[in-house]
Amino acid sequence: MALGVRPMPRRRASLCLIAAALVTTLAHGATHDPLPSWRDGPSKLAITRFVADVTDPAGQRYVAPAQRIAVFDNDGTLWSEQPMYFQALFVFDRVKALAPLHPQWKTQEPFASVLKGDLKSALAGGDHALVEMVMATHAGMTTDEFEQIVRDWVATARHPTSGRLLTEMVYQPMVELLAYLRANGFKTHIVSGGGVEFMRPWTERVYGIPPEQVIGSGGKLKYEVRDGKPVIVKLPEIDFIDDKEGKPAGIQRHIGRRPIFAFGNSDGDFEMLEWTTAGAGPRLGLILHHDDAAREYAYDRNSQVGRLNRGLDEAGKRGWVVVSMQKDWETIHAPPNP
Amino acid sequence: MALGVRPMPRRRASLCLIAAALVTTLAHGATHDPLPSWRDGPSKLAITRFVADVTDPAGQRYVAPAQRIAVFDNDGTLWSEQPMYFQALFVFDRVKALAPLHPQWKTQEPFASVLKGDLKSALAGGDHALVEMVMATHAGMTTDEFEQIVRDWVATARHPTSGRLLTEMVYQPMVELLAYLRANGFKTHIVSGGGVEFMRPWTERVYGIPPEQVIGSGGKLKYEVRDGKPVIVKLPEIDFIDDKEGKPAGIQRHIGRRPIFAFGNSDGDFEMLEWTTAGAGPRLGLILHHDDAAREYAYDRNSQVGRLNRGLDEAGKRGWVVVSMQKDWETIHAPPNP
Numbered sequence: 259m260a261l262g263v264r265p266m267p268r269r270r271a272s273l274c275l276i277a278a279a280l281v282t283t284l285a286h287g288a289t290h291d292p293l294p295s296w297r298d299g300p301s302k303l304a305i306t307r308f309v310a311d312v313t314d315p316a317g318q319r320y321v322a323p324a325q326r327i328a329v330f331d332n333d334g335t336l337w338s339e340q341p342m343y344f345q346a347l348f349v350f351d352r353v354k355a356l357a358p359l360h361p362q363w364k365t366q367e368p369f370a371s372v373l374k375g376d377l378k379s380a381l382a383g384g385d386h387a388l389v390e391m392v393m394a395t396h397a398g399m400t401t402d403e404f405e406q407i408v409r410d411w412v413a414t415a416r417h418p419t420s421g422r423l424l425t426e427m428v429y430q431p432m433v434e435l436l437a438y439l440r441a442n443g444f445k446t447h448i449v450s451g452g453g454v455e456f457m458r459p460w461t462e463r464v465y466g467i468p469p470e471q472v473i474g475s476g477g478k479l480k481y482e483v484r485d486g487k488p489v490i491v492k493l494p495e496i497d498f499i500d501d502k503e504g505k506p507a508g509i510q511r512h513i514g515r516r517p518i519f520a521f522g523n524s525d526g527d528f529e530m531l532e533w534t535t536a537g538a539g540p541r542l543g544l545i546l547h548h549d550d551a552a553r554e555y556a557y558d559r560n561s562q563v564g565r566l567n568r569g570l571d572e573a574g575k576r577g578w579v580v581v582s583m584q585k586d587w588e589t590i591h592a593p594p595n596p
Numbered sequence: 597m598a599l600g601v602r603p604m605p606r607r608r609a610s611l612c613l614i615a616a617a618l619v620t621t622l623a624h625g626a627t628h629d630p631l632p633s634w635r636d637g638p639s640k641l642a643i644t645r646f647v648a649d650v651t652d653p654a655g656q657r658y659v660a661p662a663q664r665i666a667v668f669d670n671d672g673t674l675w676s677e678q679p680m681y682f683q684a685l686f687v688f689d690r691v692k693a694l695a696p697l698h699p700q701w702k703t704q705e706p707f708a709s710v711l712k713g714d715l716k717s718a719l720a721g722g723d724h725a726l727v728e729m730v731m732a733t734h735a736g737m738t739t740d741e742f743e744q745i746v747r748d749w750v751a752t753a754r755h756p757t758s759g760r761l762l763t764e765m766v767y768q769p770m771v772e773l774l775a776y777l778r779a780n781g782f783k784t785h786i787v788s789g790g791g792v793e794f795m796r797p798w799t800e801r802v803y804g805i806p807p808e809q810v811i812g813s814g815g816k817l818k819y820e821v822r823d824g825k826p827v828i829v830k831l832p833e834i835d836f837i838d839d840k841e842g843k844p845a846g847i848q849r850h851i852g853r854r855p856i857f858a859f860g861n862s863d864g865d866f867e868m869l870e871w872t873t874a875g876a877g878p879r880l881g882l883i884l885h886h887d888d889a890a891r892e893y894a895y896d897r898n899s900q901v902g903r904l905n906r907g908l909d910e911a912g913k914r915g916w917v918v919v920s921m922q923k924d925w926e927t928i929h930a931p932p933n934p
Contacts, residue, residue, distance in 0.1 A: 324806060401848055445808070458852040468662060469852030470783070471808075481844040481867055488867075488874045490848045497849070506819040510739055510828050511835070512850065514796040514807030529819055529826075536826045 292438040295431040295589040301544070301581045305435065308542045309442050312518065319540040321518055323443035328519035329509060329530060330436070332450035332457060332474075334564040335523045335546055336465060337428040338417070340555045342381065342563060344424050345452050346388060348411055350377060352395035360394075369394070389496070392453065397477060397494035401455060404492060408459045422594050425464050430592040435521075436465055444519065447471045449509055451501035451526055455492070473512045475500045501526045506533035523548065524564040531569070531578055543578040545569045550584040630776040633769040633927040639882070639919045643773065646880045647780050650856065657878040659856055661781035666857035667847060667868060668774070670788035670795060670812075672902040673861045673884055674803060675766040676755070678893045680719065680901060682762050683790050684726060686749055688715060690733035698732075707732070727834070730791065735815060735832035739793060742830060746797045760932050763802050768930040773859075774803055782857065785809045787847055789839035789864055793830070811850045813838045839864045844871035861886065862902040869907070869916055881916040883907045888922040 296302040311319040312326065333339040353363065353372045363369035368387040371380035381387060396404060415424045436446050446467055448457060454474030461467045478493040500508040506529050509517065520527070520534035523546040531543035548557050548564065558566040573580045583590065634640040649657040650664065671677040691701065691710045701707035706725040709718035719725060734742060753762045774784050784805055786795060792812030799805045816831040838846040844867050847855065858865070858872035861884040869881035886895050886902065896904040911918050921928065 324800065327808075454849075454852070462662065470665075470850065472852065476849065479845040479848055481841040481871065483870075488844070488871050490844055490871075503819040506826070506828055507817040510817055511792075511814065512808065514792070514810065532821075533819065533826050533828075 292441065293431065293434050295434055295587060297586055297588050299586055301579055301586040304542065304579045305438075305544075308519070308540065309439065312540050313442050321540060325515070325518060326439075326442070326444040327447065327513060327515060327517040328439050328444045329447045329449045329513075329517045329521070329534065330432070331522040331524070331527045331530070332448050332452055334548065335429075335521055335527070336432050336436075336448070337424070338554065339564050340548075340557070341418060342377070343452065344415075344417075344427070345456050346377075346381065347415065347418070347424075348408070348456065349388065349391045349395060350380070351411065351415075352407075353391055356395055393477070393494045396453075396455075397492050400489040400491055401479065402489065404455055405459050408456055412460045422591070425460060426591060426594045428464055428591070429587075430589045431587050432521075433465065433592070436467070439519070440466065445471065447473060447509075447513060447517075449473045449500065449505050449530055451475055451499070451504075454500070473500055473508045475504075503529045505530035509533070518542070520544070521546065522569075524566050525568050528568055532576075535576065535578065543576065544581055545573055545578055546581050547583060549582055550587075550590070552584075553590050554583055630779065631769065631772050633772055633925060635924055635926050637924055639917055639924040642880065642917045643776075643882075646857070646878065647777065650878050651780050659878060663853070663856060664777075664780070664782040665785065665851060665853060665855040666777050666782045667785045667787045667851075667855045667859070667872065668770070669860040669862070669865045669868070670786050670790055672886065673767075673859055673865070674770050674774075674786070675762070676892065677902050678886075678895070679756060680715070681790065682753075682755075682765070683794050684715075684719065685753060685756070685762075686746070686794065687726065687729045687733060688718070689749065689753075690745075691729055694733055731815070731832045734791075734793075735830050738827040738829055739817065740827065742793055743797050746794055750798045760929070763798060764929060764932045766802055766929070767925075768927045769925050770859075771803065771930070774805070777857070778804065783809065785811060785847075785851065785855075787838065787843050787868055788812045789837070789842075792838070811838055811846045813842075841867045843868035847871070856880070858882070859884065860907075862904050863906050866906050870914075873914065873916065881914065882919055883911055883916055884919050885921060887920055888925075888928070890922075891928050892921055 293302060293305070311317055312321040314320055330336055333343050337344070350372050353369055357363050357373055360369070363373060368380040368383055368391060371377070372391070412425060416422060417424055417427050420427065439446055448461060448467055448471065450457060450473070452474050454472055454476045457474055458469035458472050461472050462469065476497050478495045478497040480491045480493050482489060482491060498504065498508065505527065509530070516537045517534045518537070518540060519542050520531045521544045522531055527545070531545070535541040535543040545566070547566070548555050550556060557564060558570060570580070631640060631644070649655055650659040652658055668674055671681050675682070688710050691707055695701050695711055698707070701711060706718040706721055706729060709715070710729070750763060754760060755762055755765050758765065777784055786799060786805055786809065788795060788811070790812050792810055792814045795812055796807035796810050799810050800807065814835050816833045816835040818829045818831050820827060820829060836842065836846065843865065847868070854875045855872045856875065856878060857880050858869045859882045860869055869883070873879040873881040883904070885904070886893050888894060895902060896908060908918065
């Protein structure tokens, strides 16, 4: 059928102009790069292809939105972890703040080294020393009190070498990736060896990840009514260590289904990637390789923090993507707020 | 400015008709009752007023969507729990299925009573006997295997007296309430003393609650690679009991923020309601009272399952709403699928 061309009434013409503008906007939106801090290359392509595949209802690799679970390590994956885990800085500050109540700390390691400002010696005892300090400084208070302390601390805590706020040490490409996945129907979770109650007060603001989607290490909790007021008290007893083989267990315990997308940076994330990518259907595992000494840090096999051996050795045969900070990222951190 | 009335071109007129129809539909939608199985009365009014308050951005009681966390007990709150917890039926069936592998169960209590069909004696040992059977029948297998067993069982398991599928024993007013809260920006969670891995395979289909929003009791989990295949194994060791004072602790551990809405039915939910309603700002706590012997069951203070004493005694002074199944509910269960 041929349509006759007739002059258009003026109002109809305006409506059409609006419609055309709308279509242009939508089309522009569709071609707009959702990952501007990622350089074109195999890593970015692997991500965007995976997302295109699992969201295409007509494709063979389609995954229903409810199954689009993505998990991210935090330290060294979403924000920096050098020269030491940022939570260690928090623990040191807590030791200093509480020292007047514990005069014996002046001569008792690892506390004594912290109070002398010798952080290397304080951490010489490894995870054990850190856990001891966490217990001594975090336990006994209520979860509400602890949340407020973290919130206040994070508002002003700065990185020891860059001088930036710690929350400005998050990786801009990862913030974009989290938003991109969510815009494509993914639910984004943190699965970190760090303390769950240390992360939850700020992850929503910084990453867009609400507290209920943060999985981490934690101590046992006890509910009680103190002077008629219900409180939850942090006990000096470990409940769960969310690291290495603890990560898949933590995912099962908390999420109850296997993710299809996992992103880590150290061998502490190996089992999380292994569990994620061993499932049926499309899966994507990624490892962030810190190979950019000029713009961030370069470390892997022999690092004290964020050691990466097995991941580098086996990524190829397992089909995991090794993301090069140096080659794949246009930007590391967003410019600080003025 | 006066607008002259001009005859409308035919296509414009059709567009206007479509627009008018759309407006009518939307208006109808807005006045449509989202809780048709709830009778008008103080309980329904308390719920709809609370939701109207916390969702009104101009009101003094407004709550941002991220804080709209709602928690529900499961047994006796979202589905029936009489004549016994439905998970006990599952455990009995597992004991029977596994009996050939455990010949000693023929003479060993509580297994022997189950195998003789004497369920009352089997449960005479209380929670301890049930936990012993849970451990003996659930532990050792992988979470994937267990999920499949639950999925298959729930697909056909029927209620001992009504003969309905267990998943048809859910309360229609509660299904409507869950959907109504979600439509108003709430995130709905289950916080149950039942086994978390027993609930997760079917809560999404039945209640619209995804596995990651289900909190329950559970055993410890262990990740391992068996013959090159990663699995998560259920260990015969309790990790967490999500009941009584365990419920607020479970909420903190899993959600990491205090709910503003809690609904339970027994004294096992007392601390969950107490914790929820003691927070600042608008809060709503509700207790379902099973007072309908004609259409469901009537039980409270002296019941073996779902005992409710303190909740009834203190609801008034605590401002909690006691929902009467008999008076407040027009429908108990939806008609079974043909």
